[in-house]
Amino acid sequence: MSSSNLANINLQGANLRASHITWTTLRGADLSFAKLYRAKLCWSNLTGAKLVEAVLLDANLNEANFRNADMRGAIMPDAGTGEPTFKTEE
Structure with a gap:
């Protein structure tokens, strides 16, 4: 999928x-x-998307827009270490 x-x-x-x-x-x-x-x-534009507990390890997120996205429990790489982190409510 591209440009969709x-x-x-x-x-x-x-x-x-x-x-x-x-x-x-x-x-x-x-x-x-x-x-x-x-x-x-x-x-990609993921504004307001729901990514609850999504697995984003080793994903290329360069310039992706996650504004107001619900990412509670999402598993994604830490920007500094590359180690998996779990997004929680702030």
Whole structure:
């Protein structure tokens, strides 16, 4: 997938491992519990998306927009160490 509009789509629990989802609008999409291991989400718009407990390890998130995204419990690499971190409510 690249340069697509997938706004408000339900991909809950989807296995999107190693997918190329670049330059894509996923505004308001439900990606809860999705497996995005090694996925490329570069330059994608995930504004307001739901990524509760999604797995984003080794994902390429370069320039992706996660503004107001619900990422509670998401597993993603720490920017400084690359080690897995768990996003919690602040």
